[in-house]
Amino acid sequence: MQPVWIEAVEPAVLKATGAPALDEVSGDRLRYWGSSEVWRLSYGLRSVIVKRGSDAQSTEGMAYEQYVRPLRLPAPELIELVRLDGAVLLVMEDVGWVTLEQEPSLDGFLAAIALLAEIRSVEVDGPSEFGAGRLAELAAEVSSGRQGWVEDSALGSSADLVERVETRLRPAVDELHRLVRPAVVHGDYVGKNLVTDGKRWTPVDWPLTYLAPQLPDLYTLTREAVALGHDRDGLVARYCEAAEADRDLVERQVLIGGCGFTLRALAWVIEEGVHTVPSSKTWIDPLLEELDGLLEQL
Known part of the structure; x- marks a missing residue:
């Protein structure tokens, strides 16, 4: 199971997980909360976190660009960022399960x-x-x-x-x-x-x-x-x-x-x-x- 918007970040997901195709990747929705939806996408032992944010959550990309990356803050690595239809899609490092x-x-x-x-x-x-x-x-x-x-x-x-x-x-x-x-x-x-x-x-x-x-x-x-x-x-x-x-x-x-x-x-x-x-x-x-x-x- 995967949301349709995952296709917009397909290349980054495949590269990060090593999966041959998107339909080989398993999806687990971790959070669905108004303006935010978060998934873990896995292939074998490799996984990434993919997030779709809108409204107040759409600023996470800017936060990475302005603060997280330049200040080297202890946050998941941002692998890919795509802005689409008033929302932002982020592919990020999976930093843990708990x-x-x-x-x-x-x-x-x-x-x-x-x-x-x-x-x-x-x-x-x-x-x-x-x-x-x-x-x-x-x-x-x-x-x-x-x-x-x-x-x-x-x-x-x-x-x-x-x-x-x-x-x-x-x-x-x-x-x-x-x-x-x-x-x-x-x-x-x-x-x-x-x-x-x-x-x-x-x-x-x-x-x-x-x-x-x-x-x-x-x-x-x-x-x-x-x-x-x-x-x-x-x-x-x-x-x-x-x-x-x-x-x-x-x-x-x-x-x-x-x-x-x-x-x-x-x-x-x-x-x-x-x-x-x-x-x-x-x-x-x-x-x-x-x-x-x-x-x-x-």
């Missing part, structure tokens, strides 16, 4: 923490792409409630959300930008996007990558780990040790990063998710409550 979501061990989370510290240590030459102005834009998008779903929320009225972002979050973000240089943010650093071959861990799915001093990646990873019963304190301490970073500053980066993550997630759900993933409408209230709690800590 994700941290499938086997959420403490050792796995600790390894992911160390890997994140490695990513954040890469020196970058460029300005932050997620400053206070961007956060204000997201707050405005969310508060407008284009589908009318966020008026009676944990954050009160739309005007309340914008005001709290302006009075609480903006000053904190501006101060952080004065203290810390921008570094790479994966943008979706969670268990389903961390893959192991039994020897090493590799982050996959890079379309949301940007530069910023915040630490939303550590926020999302520890958020998931705590939900599974792991101790947050030990995970953050491991990051501070691996990154040789001050704990108080890291906590500030994580808190501000969490605000940005929730705002970004809310904006995506309201503008795109409700159309591509209808069930995401149920995420709005929990995300608003989460954002409320984070803003209270600033």
